[in-house]
Amino acid sequence: MAAGVIFECQRQGIKVPEQIGVAGFHGHDIGQSMTPKLASIITPRNDIGRIAATELLDRLNGKEIEQSVIELGYRIDLGETL
Numbered sequence: 888m889a890a891g892v893i894f895e896c897q898r899q900g901i902k903v904p905e906q907i908g909v910a911g912f913h914g915h916d917i918g919q920s921m922t923p924k925l926a927s928i929i930t931p932r933n934d935i936g937r938i939a940a941t942e943l944l945d946r947l948n949g950k951e952i953e954q955s956v957i958e959l960g961y962r963i964d965l966g967e968t969l
Contacts, residue, residue: 914928929962
């Protein structure tokens with residue numbers, strides 16, 4: 888979505904980041920390779936999916952929940968769009 892916002896701003900002549908700031912989520916490849924480089928919150932997508940699947944299967948098999956919150960962290964890539 889954020890990459891699309893930047894493309895539309897470019898189409899309409901709106902300067903990023905001078906006139907508007909844009910940030911994305913997950914650090915997808917398109918945002919990291921475009922110009923200007925998209926600012927983004929980088930999350931461990933693979934770990935999120937793997938752990939979610941494991942937790943779901945454990946619950947379906949009657950295993951007790953050990954943790955109600957699982958913290959996997961994130962990082963902020965300021966890119967060039969803020």
